[in-house]
Amino acid sequence: MSRRLLVSFFDHEDDILGASRTVREAGLRIAGAYTPYAVHGLDKAMGLPPSKLPFVCLLLGVLGGAFKVWFEFWTTAVDWPINVGGKPWDSLPAFVPVTFEVMVLCAGVSIVIAFLFASRLWPGKQAVPADPRVTDHRFVLVIEQADAVFDPVKVHELLKRFHVVRVEEREEAR
Amino acid sequence: MASAASSLRTPLIEGAKTPAQVTRDICAVLDRKPTWVWWTGFLCACAALVVGAAAVTYQIAVGIGTWGLNNTVGWAFDITNFVFWIGIGHAGTLISAILFLLRQPWRTSVNRSAEAMTIFAVMCAGLFPVIHMGRPWLAYWMLPYPNTRGSLWINFRSPLVWDFFAILTYFTISLIFWYLGMIPDLATIRDRTKPGLRRRFLGILSLGWDGNARTWQHYETVYKMLAGLATPLVVSVHTIVSWDFATSVIPGWHTTILPPYFVAGAIFSGMAMVLTLTIVARKAMGLEQYITVQHIDKMCKVALATGCMLGLAYLTEFFTALYSGNQYEQFAFLNRALGPLSWCYWIMVGCNVGISQLLWFRKVRANLVAVFAIAIVINVGMWFERFVIIVISLHRDYLPSSWASYAPTWIEVATFAGTFGLFFTCFLLFCRFVPVIAISEVKGVLSVGRKRAVFPAATVGTPSASARVGSEEKEVLA
Numbered sequence: 001m002s003r004r005l006l007v008s009f010f011d012h013e014d015d016i017l018g019a020s021r022t023v024r025e026a027g028l029r030i031a032g033a034y035t036p037y038a039v040h041g042l043d044k045a046m047g048l049p050p051s052k053l054p055f056v057c058l059l060l061g062v063l064g065g066a067f068k069v070w071f072e073f074w075t076t077a078v079d080w081p082i083n084v085g086g087k088p089w090d091s092l093p094a095f096v097p098v099t100f101e102v103m104v105l106c107a108g109v110s111i112v113i114a115f116l117f118a119s120r121l122w123p124g125k126q127a128v129p130a131d132p133r134v135t136d137h138r139f140v141l142v143i144e145q146a147d148a149v150f151d152p153v154k155v156h157e158l159l160k161r162f163h164v165v166r167v168e169e170r171e172e173a174r
Numbered sequence: 175m176a177s178a179a180s181s182l183r184t185p186l187i188e189g190a191k192t193p194a195q196v197t198r199d200i201c202a203v204l205d206r207k208p209t210w211v212w213w214t215g216f217l218c219a220c221a222a223l224v225v226g227a228a229a230v231t232y233q234i235a236v237g238i239g240t241w242g243l244n245n246t247v248g249w250a251f252d253i254t255n256f257v258f259w260i261g262i263g264h265a266g267t268l269i270s271a272i273l274f275l276l277r278q279p280w281r282t283s284v285n286r287s288a289e290a291m292t293i294f295a296v297m298c299a300g301l302f303p304v305i306h307m308g309r310p311w312l313a314y315w316m317l318p319y320p321n322t323r324g325s326l327w328i329n330f331r332s333p334l335v336w337d338f339f340a341i342l343t344y345f346t347i348s349l350i351f352w353y354l355g356m357i358p359d360l361a362t363i364r365d366r367t368k369p370g371l372r373r374r375f376l377g378i379l380s381l382g383w384d385g386n387a388r389t390w391q392h393y394e395t396v397y398k399m400l401a402g403l404a405t406p407l408v409v410s411v412h413t414i415v416s417w418d419f420a421t422s423v424i425p426g427w428h429t430t431i432l433p434p435y436f437v438a439g440a441i442f443s444g445m446a447m448v449l450t451l452t453i454v455a456r457k458a459m460g461l462e463q464y465i466t467v468q469h470i471d472k473m474c475k476v477a478l479a480t481g482c483m484l485g486l487a488y489l490t491e492f493f494t495a496l497y498s499g500n501q502y503e504q505f506a507f508l509n510r511a512l513g514p515l516s517w518c519y520w521i522m523v524g525c526n527v528g529i530s531q532l533l534w535f536r537k538v539r540a541n542l543v544a545v546f547a548i549a550i551v552i553n554v555g556m557w558f559e560r561f562v563i564i565v566i567s568l569h570r571d572y573l574p575s576s577w578a579s580y581a582p583t584w585i586e587v588a589t590f591a592g593t594f595g596l597f598f599t600c601f602l603l604f605c606r607f608v609p610v611i612a613i614s615e616v617k618g619v620l621s622v623g624r625k626r627a628v629f630p631a632a633t634v635g636t637p638s639a640s641a642r643v644g645s646e647e648k649e650v651l652a
Contacts, residue, residue: 033387036193037358037614043391051395057403075318075327084329094331097414101339101407108347108403112354115396116381119389125382127361134385135362137193137617 002171004145005031006152007130008159009138009166013039016139019162021045023143026158028150034130034140053118057111064106068099145169186280186622188463193617196464197362200609200616203459204363208606211458219598226592229585230305238308240585246578247568251586252302253418254560255593258443259299260341260415261436261556263348264408265444266292268476270351271404274397279622280472282615283465287455288448289352290608294600295447296345298593303338305589333417340414347407351400354393357383358614412440419563425506426567429494435487442480442526443556449473449549451601453542455610464611467540474539477552481530484559488523502572510566514579518562525555 010016017039020030030046043050069092076082077089087094116122130140143155159167191199208216233240243250266288273281304310319326328335361383364376383389416436419427449470456465495507510519529551532538539545570577604610 034385035387035390036197036362036385037617038390038394039387040618042387046387048388048391051392053392053395054399057399072330075325076330080324080326082326082329084331087331091331097333097336097410097417098330098339100410101336101343101414104403104407104410105343105346108343108350108400111396111399112350115354115392119386119392121357121381121383121389123378123381127364127377127380127382127384129365129384132365133194135358135365135383136197140385 003031005170005172006143006145006155007168007170008141008143008164009131009168010141010162011137011139011165012163013042013139015162015164016141017041017045019159019164020141022158022162023141023155026154028155029144029146031142031144032130033142034134034138036135036137036139039139051118053111053114056114057107060110061103061107064110065099065103068102069095072098184468186283186466186468186619187616188466191463191620193620196617196620197366197613199461199464200611200613201363201366203461203605203610204607209458212602212606215598216602219595219602222591222595223599224595225588226590226595229588229592230301233305233585233589234310238306240583242581242583242586244578244580246571246576247565247580249568250561250565250580251582251590252306254557254564255590256299256302257415257436257560257564258557259295259302259593259597261412261440261443261560262447263292263295263299263344263444264412264437264440265448266290266295267344267348267404267408268441268444269448270355271401271408274401275405278472279619280469282612282619283469284448284452284473284611285615286352286355286608286612287452287604287610289348289355290601290604290610291444291447291451292348293345293352294597294604295444296341296348297600298597300341300345301593301596333414333421336414337418340411344407344411347400347404351404354396354400355612355615356608357381358385358393359609359612361385362613363609409437412436419567424567424571425500425502426510426563429491431487431490431494435484435491438480438483438487439526439556439559442477442484442530443553445473445477445480446549446552446556449477449545450553453546453549455605459605459610461611464616467542470542470545471536471539474533474545477549478530478533481526481533481552485527488527505570506567509570510562513566513570515562515566515569518558518566522555522558522562525551526559529555 008019010019013035016033016035020033020042024030024045024047033042033046035042072095073090073092076091081089129135130142131138134140144150156167187196189195241251266285269281269288270285270292273285304313307313316328318328357380360376360380364373364380367373367376413433413436416432420429420432422428452465452473453470456462492507492511495503498504510516529548532544532548538548565580569579
């Protein structure tokens with residue numbers, strides 16, 4: 001099973017933004033887009049759902065902070081309580097700074113790890129760029145040719161309106 | 175961070191660059207052979223590093239009795255340098271995180287090098303507490319102290335422990351933030367490098383980045399979250415550093431103003447260091463069109479604002495001491511201004527509050543030689559600020575019979591010089607091997623202050639784009 005893709009190349013962010021919005025509104029399926037920098041609004045134009053990574057960040061941050069409070073309490077009040085200047089064993093306000101730091105550490109490290117998992121990035125992964133210049137100045141929009149509504153002539157007309165530089169057909173093995 | 179183009183704003187990046195030109199210009203620095211300026215700087219930095227390494231080896235072998243400390247002045251050069259370096263790091267996080275949240279597109283030209291500065295400065299700072307332990311090979315006694323009764327845990331009520339966690343978190347988050355920002359740029363260099371060892375190495379570091387829009391979306395989210403985390407973090411780090419002093423009962427240290435005062439001072443000193451580095455780097459690497467006079471101007475304004483906050487803090491400290499009616503507090507401040515080490519105090523005031531006022535003038539801010547000189551003066555002044563707070567507060571305590579003075583030994587001076595060696599060695603290597611400007615972020619702000627037509631994409635003149643499309647398309651369809 002393979003799918004046929006129409007790969008179009010653009011030179012400017014406004015073009016790919018407009019093209020992806022129009023393509024999506026025409027009922028075609030966008031298989032992916034590749035850009036040299038973060039094009040703002042492209043996710044909305046493509047109809048991508050918002051990233052859920054902030055929830056990972058929140059969850060791990062809260063878990064890390066909670067663990068740290070418990071750990072500080074356990075070491076200073078339970079495992080080996082030591083009288084430091086007559087302060088209470090469970091001097092919670094004094095635990096706040098370390099708890100905050102550990103919370104930030106857990107939240108920050110976890111969201112980056114989650115990002116690498118979600119985006120399937122890892123050291124040694126072979127990048128297969130849609131175009132070697134996509135990390136330089138090329139914008140690439142990949143449209144799936146699967147649907148019955150796909151009409152090559154119409155799609156080319158549409159892409160031309162957005163100053164498409166080149167259009168290419170590719171087959172992708174699944 | 176592509177803001178809406180406005181004809182009212184001057185372009186951030188000069189020379190009407192296209193994205194392809196941006197890649198070429200910034201990567202050109204990495205492709206060139208190092209210049210004699212780079213080699214001179216690098217060899218000097220290495221020499222200083224070797225001197226520092228020798229000094230550290232000697233003091234670890236012999237003990238920290240090689241320092242000029244005495245019973246009265248138990249903290250001096252070592253902690254001064256620690257706070258000095260940590261403070262410098264803060265401007266990097268301000269530029270990379272706080273200005274990102276405040277949507278300041280100009281940060282894109284300087285954030286990479288400022289973040290690098292943060293990381294190297296925190297490395298230098300972290301060295302001092304490790305040396306100060308005296309027997310660093312027994313550092314594991316802290317986690318926890320092993321003995322027959324069981325685990326003797328560290329005291330989590332101690333500000334020194336807070337400080338350890340703050341620095342650890344700060345370093346880790348800064349490093350992650352820096353690396354994350356670099357992944358797309360490493361992929362850019364990877365794709366323009368010929369196949370070979372370098373390309374394979376870059377391939378590993380860039381984690382298989384291919385510019386996918388979905389990945390960019392996640393990336394932007396993570397970047398925003400990290401900026402949101404780093405912003406309170408950077409404030410907390412210097413706050414906690416100030417608590418090392420503020421939670422004690424030493425007159426001159428035991429004040430509630432210390433946290434905001436330290437944070438403002440940190441950003442002030444860090445901005446001065448960023449200015450020092452960027453003014454030289456932009457010239458040496460030919461990146462004047464990317465780090466423009468406009469960027470320098472904005473950083474000068476941040477330095478001026480924080481410098482004024484610092485001046486206010488100096489005045490407030492004095493007023494509080496006089497108004498408190500506490501004779502020890504009053505003495506501590508009179509001793510700063512009029513005591514035997516008052517020259518340090520007046521260097522501090524003169525450099526930080528006096529000289530920095532020159533930055534009010536547009537002509538001064540536009541004169542890069544003047545800005546460079548002022549930045550150096552501020553760096554010196556901020557070092558003296560920490561020295562004043564630490565040593566002058568300690569050297570004349572409650573009991574006149576225990577009064578003493580302090581002067582650093584050569585070992586301490588050599589160690590400090592060594593940290594400069596470490597800092598500049600790292601920074602110069604960074605300039606050679608990593609794009610000093612965030613390529614992908616700069617591409618996103620090219621449109622700021624420019625009309626759409628400036629882009630020679632398909633819109634302006636040149637052999638009609640549609641004709642080109644037609645021919646290529648025919649090939650494809652044939």
